Amino acid sequence: MSRPDWGVQEEDLAFFAREIDSFLPPHIFDAHCHLYQCIDFKGATPALAADGPERVDWACFLRHMAAITPGRTYAGLAFPFPAKGVDFAGANAFLAAELAAHPATLRGSMLIEPGMDAEFVRESVRRNGFSGLKCYHVYAATAPTWDAAVEAYLPEEHVRVAHDLGLTITLHMVRARAIADPVNQEAIARLARKYPNARWILAHAARGFNPYHTVEGIGALRGIGNIWCDTSAVTEAGAFEAIVRTLGADRLVYGADFPVTHLRGRCVAIGDSFLWLTADNTNFGAAHAAVHPVLVQLESLRALKQACWNLGLGDTAVEGIFSRHAEALFKP
Ligand SMILES: [Zn+2]
Incomplete structure (x- = not known):
């Protein structure tokens, strides 16, 4: 079977022309993309990475974006692919070399794990010119890591480094109900208030x-001045709307989660959880008419378009989400 992911199909181009082209601004700052080399996966290589190129650098990102969002210029914030067993030194060094090669357009976040000495993190950030930290639950000691509290994969001393150096922290929180979970709400609100120079994404x-989790819980972060949210890989509109209504339009930044962008399918809320629908777990032939799933990035852009429409946002506000807000965050 030919892999449905990574490649661009006729359906994708038709979808882009029909749904996205007239909405998408000419310039984009993508605040969530992964750059990596497969050689740095010392544990199991994630399936999506295994199906794609060996070396996923900024030029590779730009090539893949040009194929599905033609005619746009890109800047961005990148970080390594946070797989279990990754070679942290190798993955961060690869990113640092990309930053050095593309200083005008690329910013980067250091991949950290909770066991790293805070002074080592501080020194690595300074030496490599990183702008942020990227933590991930798979490095928590909690089992299962999907239930980990924030500080199990982002210790307070790492937040203090982010505060001291004015870094962003990209946080993919876990626990079943995400920001509707009081444990997550309390930790994020407390750490964000205590360390105001750290900027949370x-x-x-x-x-x-599941957008209903964000609808229910985002109010816990209202009024905290150093919290933003990215749009990455979310394919329903409700969470975007809740963020704009509750935190403000200037708190939403576009991100696409490359290479998840190039997964074919989408994520849907179901019950109090969510499910990724892909050809691996879904019989697309079961529908009454032909179903041709498109790439996640296109689904996510359509959801964002719907949110902007529902919120009555004009071109200037939309351009803010796609570039201005994030560029303000990463101004030297
Ligand atoms: Zn990601």
């Missing part, structure tokens, strides 16, 4: 893959 619309 809550990935996946505060992990609103």
Whole structure:
């Protein structure tokens, strides 16, 4: 079977022309993309990475974006692919080399794990010119890591480094109910208030893959001045709307989660959880008419378009989400 992911199909181009082209601004700052080399996966290589190129650098990102969002210029914030067993030194060094090669357009976040000495993190950030930290639950000691509290994968001393150096922290929170979970609400609100120079970017619309979690919980972060949310890989509109209504339009930043962008399918809320629908787990032939799933990035852009429409946002506000807000965050 030919892999449905990574490649661009006729359906994708037709979808882009029909749904996205007239909405998408000419310039984009993508605040959530992964750059990596497969050689740095010392544990199991994630399936999506295994199906794609060996070396996923900024030029590779730009090539893949040009194929599905033609005619746009890109800047961005990148970090390594946070797989279990990754070679942290190798993955961060690869990113640092990309930053050095593309200083005008690329910013980067250091991949950290909770066991790293805070002074080592501080020194690595300074030496490599990183702008942020990227933590991830798979490095927590909690089992299962999907239930980990924030500080199990982002210790307070790492937040203090982010505060001291004015870094962003990209946080993909876990636990079943995400930002509707009081444990997550309390930790994020407390750490954000205590360390106001650290700028939080809550990935996946505060992990609103089930938008009702963000609708329910985002109010816990209202009025905190150093919290943003990215749009990455979210394919329903409700979480985007809740963030704009509750935190303000200037708190939403576009991100796409490359290479998740190039997964074919989408994520849907179901019950109090969510499910990724792909050809691996879904019989697309069961529908009454032909179903041709498109790439996640296109689904996510359509959801964002719907949110902007529902919120009555004009071109200037939309351009803010796609570039201005994030560029303000990463101004030297
Ligand atoms: Zn990601």
